[in-house]
Amino acid sequence: MDAKRVLEIFKEITRIPRESGHEEPITQWLLDWAKQHGLEAKRDEIGNVCICRPAAPGKENVPTLVLQAHQDMVCEKLAGSKHDFLKDPIEYVIEDGWMIAKETTLGADDGIGIAACLALLESEDKTGPLECIFTISEETGMDGAEAMKPGFFSGKTLINLDSEDEGQMFIGCAGGVTTEATYSFASEPVGAREILKLTISGGRGGHSGDDINKGRANTVMLLLRFLYSQLGSGLRLVCLDGGGKHNAIARESSAIVAVDGATALKAAFSEFGSIIADEYHTTDPGLVFNTSAAEAEEAMDADSTCRIVASLYACPHGVLAMSQDIKDFVETSTNLAAVHTDLSGGKVLVCTSQRSSSKAACRAAAAKVEAALALGGANVVHLSEYPGWNPNVNSHILKVCVESYKKCFGVEPLVLAIHAGLECGLFLEKFPDLDMISFGPTLRGVHAPGEKLELASLDKFVRHLEDVVVNFK
Numbered sequence: 081m082d083a084k085r086v087l088e089i090f091k092e093i094t095r096i097p098r099e100s101g102h103e104e105p106i107t108q109w110l111l112d113w114a115k116q117h118g119l120e121a122k123r124d125e126i127g128n129v130c131i132c133r134p135a136a137p138g139k140e141n142v143p144t145l146v147l148q149a150h151q152d153m154v155c156e157k158l159a160g161s162k163h164d165f166l167k168d169p170i171e172y173v174i175e176d177g178w179m180i181a182k183e184t185t186l187g188a189d190d191g192i193g194i195a196a197c198l199a200l201l202e203s204e205d206k207t208g209p210l211e212c213i214f215t216i217s218e219e220t221g222m223d224g225a226e227a228m229k230p231g232f233f234s235g236k237t238l239i240n241l242d243s244e245d246e247g248q249m250f251i252g253c254a255g256g257v258t259t260e261a262t263y264s265f266a267s268e269p270v271g272a273r274e275i276l277k278l279t280i281s282g283g284r285g286g287h288s289g290d291d292i293n294k295g296r297a298n299t300v301m302l303l304l305r306f307l308y309s310q311l312g313s314g315l316r317l318v319c320l321d322g323g324g325k326h327n328a329i330a331r332e333s334s335a336i337v338a339v340d341g342a343t344a345l346k347a348a349f350s351e352f353g354s355i356i357a358d359e360y361h362t363t364d365p366g367l368v369f370n371t372s373a374a375e376a377e378e379a380m381d382a383d384s385t386c387r388i389v390a391s392l393y394a395c396p397h398g399v400l401a402m403s404q405d406i407k408d409f410v411e412t413s414t415n416l417a418a419v420h421t422d423l424s425g426g427k428v429l430v431c432t433s434q435r436s437s438s439k440a441a442c443r444a445a446a447a448k449v450e451a452a453l454a455l456g457g458a459n460v461v462h463l464s465e466y467p468g469w470n471p472n473v474n475s476h477i478l479k480v481c482v483e484s485y486k487k488c489f490g491v492e493p494l495v496l497a498i499h500a501g502l503e504c505g506l507f508l509e510k511f512p513d514l515d516m517i518s519f520g521p522t523l524r525g526v527h528a529p530g531e532k533l534e535l536a537s538l539d540k541f542v543r544h545l546e547d548v549v550v551n552f553k
């Protein structure tokens with residue numbers, strides 16, 4: 081097995097359509113590939129594929145090693161590109177040591193993982209028994225890993241090949257739960273009050289997993305901080321809106337309010353804006369605070385305004401705990417993701433999401449959010465819980481991979497966990513004794529046009545993987 085061969089196979093894979101949800105061509109191609117190579121293969125109902133290779137003579141007593149990658153790719157292209165992901169091969173160039181798809185995603189996430197498995201399966205490397213698992217629809221909800229039945233594979237050690245930084249060994253990921261809340265409110269005529277719209281925009285935002293520890297502004301939370309400070313002035317909320325996706329930090333928010341003195345409120349909001357601009361001058365230099373005239377005939381009554389503003393402001397946001405085992409790894413966090421007012425229905429809808437590598441800590445975080453929102457009278461539900469992978473610093477495969485890396489390159493790899501989801505969390509739920517690790521070559525710009533693979537990192541990744549697999553016992 082060598083990097084040249086892995087790249088050749090990957091180039092073949094770039095010709096096969098494999099958008100999430102439309103994996104049938106690659107699924108069939110994998111099954112055909114196994115047949116041509118005389119290897120046993122199976123697919124399950126949903127489309128996951130397992131290709132097995134028996135032990136080499138003398139290696140019969142080596143434990144089975146499971147290698148895993150996902151079949152699908154994110155299909156994104158530049159505006160104006162005519163590329164059809166359902167039939168066209170991916171176009172790429174090799175430039176300055178990188179393989180790059182300029183108009184589209186490249187699909188090295190995770191086609192390079194598949195290619196590495198196949199290169200190993202066809203190689204003359206003397207290995208113990210191998211089971212290579214290829215899941216479907218990882219990018220759109222991990223449906224393949226979720227639907228996989230216990231017994232689909234038998235090995236107790238799994239190497240996931242879906243990481244993006246060569247030299248980094250991942251040994252944990254976050255699970256999560258979405259917590260949603262609905263407040264009902266009572267309205268009354270605004271009377272003599274003036275109506276103002278307050279807007280905060282230009283937040284940096286980011287991913288609620290990867291970026292939650294960067295101290296970035298949550299514009300919904302900032303607006304709540306201001307509104308809470310004004311409750312004593314008799315301010316009434318008309319509506320509050322902000323944020324969007326459950327997994328993004330809210331970049332923009334606005335509130336329409338009814339007040340007795342618009343001039344004083346404008347001045348207070350402008351002063352608040354300069355305080356916040358100072359607090360967030362490094363993380364969010366683009367924040368903009370704006371007031372404008374608005375119209376409304378009714379506003380929430382005093383009780384509704386107070387309980388909604390106060391309980392949302394009490395709702396936690398950000399990092400709740402750091403890992404005690406892995407330096408700089410966020411163990412538990414929560415994101416106040418979105419607030420939306422349904423004026424005709426008389427409701428305020430709230431979306432939050434909690435993440436943790438520990439299931440118990442994740443549930444505790446969700447309960448804390450529930451407590452804050454329920455204190456304000458909200459009806460709270462928890463949805464779409466998915467499991468995490470709690471790091472085991474004493475893992476056997478971790479020791480094997482670290483020793484091998486030192487032997488190959490003379491330096492220690494970084495050992496890390498990520499505060500986002502990996503399929504490993506789902507595997508662990510079904511195969512509780514699994515010992516796992518995740519690593520891969522260096523990719524940049526994944527999930528967007530311009531995705532690229534660093535070829536020098538591919539050499540190192542392949543050399544390391546081969547050494548681990550050949551010497552595993």
Ligand SMILES: [Zn+2]
Pocket residue numbers: 150189190218242
């Ligand atoms: Zn991936």
